[in-house]
Amino acid sequence: MFCVPEIFRIRTGIYKSDEKFGNNGAFSIKYKSNGISQNCFAIASDQMGWEHVSVSRIDRCLTWEEMCIIKDLFWSKDECVVQYHPAESEYINNSKYCLHLWKPLKETLPKPPSILIGV
Numbered sequence: 436m437f438c439v440p441e442i443f444r445i446r447t448g449i450y451k452s453d454e455k456f457g458n459n460g461a462f463s464i465k466y467k468s469n470g471i472s473q474n475c476f477a478i479a480s481d482q483m484g485w486e487h488v489s490v491s492r493i494d495r496c497l498t499w500e501e502m503c504i505i506k507d508l509f510w511s512k513d514e515c516v517v518q519y520h521p522a523e524s525e526y527i528n529n530s531k532y533c534l535h536l537w538k539p540l541k542e543t544l545p546k547p548p549s550i551l552i553g554v
Contacts, residue, residue, distance in 0.1 A: 437486040437538070439479050440464070440508045450478075457481070464490075466504050473501070479509060484540050486510070491533040506536055515544050 443462040445451055452460035458481040466473050475497060477490040490497060490505050497505065502518070510516055516538040538544065 436514075437481055437510055443477075443508075458486070464505070464508065466501070468498070468501050468504070475501070475505070477505065477509075481540065486516075486538040486540060488536045489533055490536070491530050493532070496532045497534060502534060502536070509536070510538065514538065515546060517544060 437458055439458050439460065440462060441454065443464045444453070445461045445463055446453060450461035458479055460479060462477045462479065464475050464477055466475070473492075475490055475492045477488050479486075479488045481487070486509075488505065488509050490502070506516055516536045518534060518536055
């Protein structure tokens, strides 16, 4: 179930929101990766038929492990979300280091058989 981490919600300034915004808002997320404290910025929404989290850092893209941390903050461990790689003609790049996680609200994501992923 999609649920934002209220502890990280930005409550002041240009990106401010509160619980009345539901699963929509901006978040300053602090986490540990390889034992080192890290920070990233996320924007979450559940509009237009999609649950969506965009996440970025100012210095680099997040690693796979870091994206797993973000995924688990917003969705349960047993849910599947995707990171799309659109056609180049559809690229929109507002931030060099921003990545996105998506889950449709009314459909089940198709998944390949696990044997195609690894043994």
